[in-house]
Amino acid sequence: xxxxxxxxxGGTGPEGLGLAVRFAAAGHAVVIGSRSEERAQEAAExxxxxxxxxxxxxxxxxxxVREGEIVLVxxxxxxxxxxxxxxxxxxxxxxxxxxxSPLAFGGxxxxxLAVPEGSxxxxxxxxxxxxxxxxxxxxxxxxxxxxxxxxLEADVLVCGDHPQAKLRTMALAEQIAGVRALDGGPxxxxxxxxxxxxxxxxxxxNYRAHTALRIVGIARASGPRRGGKPxxx
Amino acid sequence: xxxxxxxxxGGTGPEGLGLAVRFAAAGHAVVIGSRSEERAQEAAExxxxxxxxxxxxxxxxxxxVREGEIVLVxxxxxxxxxxxxxxxxxxxxxxxxxxxSPLAFGGxxxxxLAVPEGSxxxxxxxxxxxxxxxxxxxxxxxxxxxxxxxxLEADVLVCGDHPQAKLRTMALAEQIAGVRALDGGPxxxxxxxxxxxxxxxxxxxNYRAHTALRIVGIARASGPRRGGKPxxx
Numbered sequence: 001x002x003x004x005x006x007x008x009x010g011g012t013g014p015e016g017l018g019l020a021v022r023f024a025a026a027g028h029a030v031v032i033g034s035r036s037e038e039r040a041q042e043a044a045e046x047x048x049x050x051x052x053x054x055x056x057x058x059x060x061x062x063x064x065v066r067e068g069e070i071v072l073v074x075x076x077x078x079x080x081x082x083x084x085x086x087x088x089x090x091x092x093x094x095x096x097x098x099x100x101s102p103l104a105f106g107g108x109x110x111x112x113l114a115v116p117e118g119s120x121x122x123x124x125x126x127x128x129x130x131x132x133x134x135x136x137x138x139x140x141x142x143x144x145x146x147x148x149x150x151x152l153e154a155d156v157l158v159c160g161d162h163p164q165a166k167l168r169t170m171a172l173a174e175q176i177a178g179v180r181a182l183d184g185g186p187x188x189x190x191x192x193x194x195x196x197x198x199x200x201x202x203x204x205x206n207y208r209a210h211t212a213l214r215i216v217g218i219a220r221a222s223g224p225r226r227g228g229k230p231x232x233x
Numbered sequence: 234x235x236x237x238x239x240x241x242x243g244g245t246g247p248e249g250l251g252l253a254v255r256f257a258a259a260g261h262a263v264v265i266g267s268r269s270e271e272r273a274q275e276a277a278e279x280x281x282x283x284x285x286x287x288x289x290x291x292x293x294x295x296x297x298v299r300e301g302e303i304v305l306v307x308x309x310x311x312x313x314x315x316x317x318x319x320x321x322x323x324x325x326x327x328x329x330x331x332x333x334s335p336l337a338f339g340g341x342x343x344x345x346l347a348v349p350e351g352s353x354x355x356x357x358x359x360x361x362x363x364x365x366x367x368x369x370x371x372x373x374x375x376x377x378x379x380x381x382x383x384x385l386e387a388d389v390l391v392c393g394d395h396p397q398a399k400l401r402t403m404a405l406a407e408q409i410a411g412v413r414a415l416d417g418g419p420x421x422x423x424x425x426x427x428x429x430x431x432x433x434x435x436x437x438x439n440y441r442a443h444t445a446l447r448i449v450g451i452a453r454a455s456g457p458r459r460g461g462k463p464x465x466x
Contacts (some may be wrong), residue, residue: 033286107421108422153449167297182436183436183440185432188342189431189435192429193433195424196428196429199417199422202417202422203417203418209450210450211448212449215444216386216446217374218442
């Protein structure tokens with residue numbers, strides 16, 4: 001696929017950093033966004049240390065978002081609503097890939113939180129009505145992403161209501177070695193993806209493992225059925 | 234494992250029948266329960282046609298439940314509450330494996346239904362306070378179960394708060410060739426399992442497939458960590 005310019009909102013956390021490393025290694029330009037420009041630049045250095053030829057910069061979130069063609073949201077759920085509300089003008093009609101799982105880690109159990117809109121991704125779409133929001137990448141282990149020596153073995157389920165945004169996201173996912181992208185249906189299905197993260201993290205804890213997901217029974221590598229009207233993105 | 238006597242509440246539907254066939258083939262005694270004794274006996278004949286040496290009978294639900302040591306609940310969610318409420322005296326303190334996913338099939342999308350107790354399995358536990366309720370087997374394709382020639386490739390995630398009931402269920406699951414059982418944590422996690430069924434069915438529709446789930450990254454075949462106090466069942 002053609003190189004994309006990817007902006008990370010909250011790219012200094014482990015999941016954002018891990019994805020940034022993989023996409024930089026695949027030849028995409030990466031802008032790491034943060035609330036702190038200093039931490040953004042530190043994160044960019046971390047990416048460059050892993051991928052010396054990386055095209056990577058650190059910026060404040062709103063500058064990052066303005067520069068990117070595709071925006072990846074990799075912040076904790078606690079800041080999801082306020083951050084996206086503030087960034088809405090800068091994001092405009094871009095493709096937004098929401099990676100956030102609304103989880104509570106209190107007590108001994110990891111629990112999925114109820115979201116009034118249905119899911120974090122649906123909340124993002126409600127806050128960013130012009131954008132093409134897609135949900136993906138929830139189940140990739142951050143540590144495995146950071147280790148470029150490790151070939152992943154995982155399916156990335158992609159949910160969204162904008163067919164072209166979904167296709168671009170699926171193509172992007174398959175730039176990570178060992179990842180197969182699958183069309184997970186409409187954005188309303190993103191809740192099942194986000195909540196399943198609680199179960200995978202629970203398995204990680206029980207088995208001291210770094211789990212990922214494979215869907216058995218789908219022969220072809222990827223390619224969703226393209227129902228409905230052709231869309232702009 | 235030692236042969237178990239398994240009772241199916243609603244064993245005439247495809248999922249119940251498929252599990253009954255597999256467990257009968259593995260040498261367990263099976264009692265198919267139904268609201269109609271006639272349909273129960275027809276279903277028992279279907280099992281016997283697939284497994285000529287099967288120990289299988291058809292009974293009314295409450296008789297089936299009285300005969301079984303382990304009760305599998307394989308009814309549509311619409312009848313879940315009323316059926317279990319009526320069967321509570323017959324079920325008593327048995328192990329109950331709830332296979333039900335609360336789903337709505339209206340319109341073009343398959344959607345998970347909200348359950349006041351959290352999940353179908355948690356509803357079962359609330360209705361059957363003496364029983365040891367476990368959630369499992371949601372993601373096994375009924376058609377694949379019915380075809381004894383087919384070796385499954387699937388993980389069965391088992392959730393529950395009764396360690397011994399969970400272990401017996403995991404052992405039972407691994408009687409199906411190609412199935413690996415994993416400890417999915419407490420019964421509260423069953424919601425993520427049940428809801429994920431909506432996503433798998435959505436994939437089945439999109440890809441015209443019969444999907445199942447594999448968890449990548451867990452090396453050992455099974456065996457949960459045995460935390461907490463020893464339990465009776």
